Every structure is written in structure tokens, then in C-alpha cells.
Amino acid sequence: MxxxxxxxxxxxxxxxxxxxxxxxxxxxxxxxxxxxxxxxxxxxxxxxxxxxxxxxxxxxxxxxxHKQSDDYMMNHEIYSEKELNDIKITHKKFESWHDRVAYGAVRTLQIQHSHKTMTEQQWLRRFIFLESIAGVPGMVGGMSRHMKSLRTMRRDYGWIHMLLSEAENERMHLLTFLELRQPGWFFRGMVLFGQGVFFNAFFLTYLLSPRICHRFVGFLEEEAVITYTRCIEDLDAGKLPAWLTLPAPKIAKNYWKLSENAMMRDILLAVRADEATHREVNHKLADVGPDAPNPFLIQAKQAGDPSALQEH
Structure with a gap:
């Protein structure tokens, strides 16, 4: 009733x-x-x-x-041709026990670079798996610092946005390569398992020592730069003939602002440049420590960059 x-x-x-x-x-x-x-x-x-x-x-x-298709994306680097071609393989020297622990963790993952010739499909399989894992650290770091800011009721001083932007950048790498290959159920299962283990391990470690985590990511990105550099060398040597005439997917052209006639090589150059940027960023964050303001934000403000983030 x-x-x-x-x-x-x-x-x-x-x-x-x-x-x-x-x-x-x-x-x-x-x-x-x-x-x-x-x-x-x-x-x-x-x-x-x-x-x-x-x-x-x-x-x-x-x-x-007035809205463009990429307006919802976070800020990310757009590189000049010179910047794309000037990327070098580097390795940071150990300065503390944090560095040795982080590098030991990278070696424990057995991220090795085979010198045998790989096919296009083998390279794609490697890229997709690595990028599905590489998108985890930035999200975990940004989430952890966000929650810490809420708990302590203190400002973060520019880290959160940058780390989340890094995570999105790695995800865009994955989405780009997925335009070229769709993995099967077994591969997806391996990604699910690997991501579950890595996410939780990285999260717990980040709570204990953010410095070790950022150094770990820095060393991990060093390996990523090596991976993409060797792939580009194979492409230039004619060992990957299918990619010599493969146009870049539209998602890549939009994201990196590539030309309409961009090819697969242009994607590899852009992704390698992103990995090199993450390499330098995470090594720098490990150097300054988790309690320092974002050093890149400070540099941008000192240089008078109007696009510098206004993080509170």
C-alpha cells in the first residue's frame, strides 16, 4: 500500500x-x-x-x-628529428646500495637481449609483453603518492601528474603495437599473470623505498632503449623487410604528431625516445629522493616555460 x-x-x-x-x-x-x-x-x-x-x-x-581526438591525453613529449636520432645507450654507475639492489632486481627478471635475428612477429611479441608491464610503475607511483598526499594532507609538489603521464605513455606504446598484432589467449594469460605479480611486488616495494623503485625503472628503461635500438638496427640492415614499407598506424600518427607518410621506423624512433626520457626522469627522481619537489617542474619554472605544470 x-x-x-x-x-x-x-x-x-x-x-x-x-x-x-x-x-x-x-x-x-x-x-x-x-x-x-x-x-x-x-x-x-x-x-x-x-x-x-x-x-x-x-x-x-x-x-x-574545437575538441581534437587527443585532447583527453596527458602531456607528453613531441620530439624533433635531431632528438630522435641522438638517443644513446647509457648506463648509470652505482652510487649507493639502492642502486645495486635495483639493478639486481632488473637482472633477476632476466631481461636479456638475444643476438640472434628475430622476425617482425617475434619483435612485436616482445614489445607487447614489455609495454604491458612497463605501464605499471608510473601508475603505482602516482597512485601511492596520491594516497600519501591524502593521508598526510600535504602537497605532492609535482610528482603525481608526471608519473601518471609516464604510465599513459607506456600504455600508448602498447596500444600502438596492438594495431599490428593481436595476441592469443595464452599470451594474454601470461600478461595477466605477470602484471598481477609485478604490480603487487612493485607496490609493496614502493611503500618501503620509492628510491629503489625509481632506480629500478631507470635501469629497466636502459634495457628498453637497448631493445629498440637493436630493433632499429635490424630494420636498417634489411632483416625486417615487412616493416620497411609498413605505414604507421593512425593512433601513432595522432599521438606523436607524425607526418601522414610516417612508417614503422618512425614509431620505433619515437618509442625509443620515450623510453630514454623515462630513463633520465626516473634516475633523477631516485637521485633527489621522494621528499624533494619535482626537479623537472622546478627547471621548467626557472626557464620561464609557460607550459610548466602548476601542481599543488
Whole structure:
């Protein structure tokens, strides 16, 4: 009986109340549309605006069209041709026991570089597995520092955004290579298992010693630079003929702002440059320690870079 009365009252709400609920629903739909707008194609956007969201017909066309497909992405490096070709293989010398522990962990993972000739599919298999793991540290570090900032009610001074941006960058590497190869169920199972073990191990270690974790990532990225450098050398030597004429996927062109005639080699150069950037960043973060402000943010502000992050 009570439920029947409740339904009766809802059905016969006064006109102002009904209007309020309609406006509330309209606001929620408009907010959802706004946050999803850059993810949709132009055709899908127009269709949704007309068919599913009639209340936004009055929105200015400029608001709808000014969003580009990559507006929702975090900030990341766009490299010049000189920067892409100047990447060198480096190795940081040990300066403390943290460095030795971190390097020992990298060697324990047995990240070795085979000197035998690998095919395109073998390289892709290696890239996909490595990138599915490489996207973990930045997310774990950013999440840990975010939670610490909440617990201690103190500012983070620029680390969180940079670490999350690193995680997204590694994920974009993975999504790019997945355009060229879709792994089977067994490979996906191995990725799931490896990610589960690595995530939890890295998270626990980060709680104990962020310095060791960032040094570990720095050494890991050193190995990544070696991997991509050798792949580029094989490509230039003609050992990967299928990639000599393989155009870059559209997702890569959009993300790294590559030219329309970009090829697979351009992707490898861009990914290697990203790994070299992560290498230097994480070694620097390990040097300054977890309690110091973001050193790269400070450098950008001192240089008068208007795009420097305003982290609170």
C-alpha cells in the first residue's frame, strides 16, 4: 500500500518539481557528453547530439568542433628529428646500495637481449609483453603518492601528474603495437599473470623505498632503449623487410604528431625516445629522493616555460 502511494505521489509531482528533475538529468547528460566528446568521432558526435541529446542542440558549434581526438591525453613529449636520432645507450654507475639492489632486481627478471635475428612477429611479441608491464610503475607511483598526499594532507609538489603521464605513455606504446598484432589467449594469460605479480611486488616495494623503485625503472628503461635500438638496427640492415614499407598506424600518427607518410621506423624512433626520457626522469627522481619537489617542474619554472605544470 505504501509503495502504491509513493508511485502515485511521484507520478503527480508538481510542475516545478518535475522541471527540476528534468534539468538535473539534462545537466548530468551534458557533463557526460562533455567529458566523452573528444573520444567520439565527428560523425558519432553529431548523431548523438541530434538523436540522444536534443537539449544540447543550442550549444555553439565551436564548442563541439574545437575538441581534437587527443585532447583527453596527458602531456607528453613531441620530439624533433635531431632528438630522435641522438638517443644513446647509457648506463648509470652505482652510487649507493639502492642502486645495486635495483639493478639486481632488473637482472633477476632476466631481461636479456638475444643476438640472434628475430622476425617482425617475434619483435612485436616482445614489445607487447614489455609495454604491458612497463605501464605499471608510473601508475603505482602516482597512485601511492596520491594516497600519501591524502593521508598526510600535504602537497605532492609535482610528482603525481608526471608519473601518471609516464604510465599513459607506456600504455600508448602498447596500444600502438596492438594495431599490428593481436595476441592469443595464452599470451594474454601470461600478461595477466605477470602484471598481477609485478604490480603487487612493485607496490609493496614502493611503500618501503620509492628510491629503489625509481632506480629500478631507470635501469629497466636502459634495457628498453637497448631493445629498440637493436630493433632499429635490424630494420636498417634489411632483416625486417615487412616493416620497411609498413605505414604507421593512425593512433601513432595522432599521438606523436607524425607526418601522414610516417612508417614503422618512425614509431620505433619515437618509442625509443620515450623510453630514454623515462630513463633520465626516473634516475633523477631516485637521485633527489621522494621528499624533494619535482626537479623537472622546478627547471621548467626557472626557464620561464609557460607550459610548466602548476601542481599543488
Amino acid at each position: 505504501k509503495s502504491t502511494r509513493l508511485l502515485f505521489r511521484i507520478h503527480y509531482l508538481s510542475s516545478p518539481t518535475t522541471k527540476y528533475f528534468y534539468q538535473l538529468n539534462s545537466i548530468q547528460s551534458r557533463c557526460l557528453l562533455h567529458t566523452s566528446l573528444s573520444l567520439m568521432s565527428k560523425d558519432m558526435t553529431k548523431m548523438n547530439l541530434i538523436e540522444e541529446h536534443p537539449h544540447v542542440k543550442t550549444m555553439s558549434k565551436a564548442i563541439i568542433q
